[in-house]
Amino acid sequence: MKLYGEANPAPNPRRVRMFIAEKGLDLPEIRLALRKGEHKSPEHRARNSLGQVPTLELEDGTMISESVAICRYLEALHPQPPLFGATALEQAQIDMWTRRIEFQLMTPIAMFWRHAHPLTAAPLLTQHTDFGESNKPVVARAMLWLDRELADGRGFIAGETYSIADIVALTTIDFAGFIGLEIPAEAEHLKAWRDRLGPAERRGLTILCPSFQTSHRPWPGRRLMERRPTASPPR
């Protein structure tokens, strides 16, 4: 197997690298220089018709694209530690949060990046800067919404277990910071979560995750949700 990716801060290949590190796997990565357009070459479009990274090439030549799909495939081959949840409830909660981060946070970040940022990775794209700029407050509102969610005291994005939802959120929020969309100053729970993930991220180990060291702990979130009103939506 080999991975086609790109260096940080490209968020999607980074998700897969973090996941690989959590699983303790050794998987070669071929970096495509996005700024040189290498991801749009005929060779890479034959691997991924959208001309994006990451793409995973299997031994028989099969290609898998989409960062979360690649991680899900690796999880099926290497179930420990479980990063997509161990129980039906955990799996649903982790999926819910992964999708929320993608849609509520990653989408407006990507729109700002593509349409308003001078360094955009898609230099051939026509930019609509007013529309791009209009995503800035949407991102801030989404971060504040996530902050209110984390105010319930959970350890990680989807509960008490480090998961793919944390990996997706961390790579997304770090990329936002790189393009000038910082976590709002008042979002102290979100900042604390980001700080908690720092050491594990550096080592590439789920040292913070209690379930990795002992038996898997079910998420107490249902109880928390029964007690707490749902945070208001970001927009």
Ligand SMILES: N[C@@H](CCC(=O)N[C@@H](CS)C(=O)NCC(=O)O)C(=O)O
């Ligand atoms: N939903 C895809 C997004 C992939 C993506 O947008 N990758 C970026 C790099 S981080 C890319 O290839 N951008 C170039 C483009 O979209 O043309 C995933 O999760 O893998």
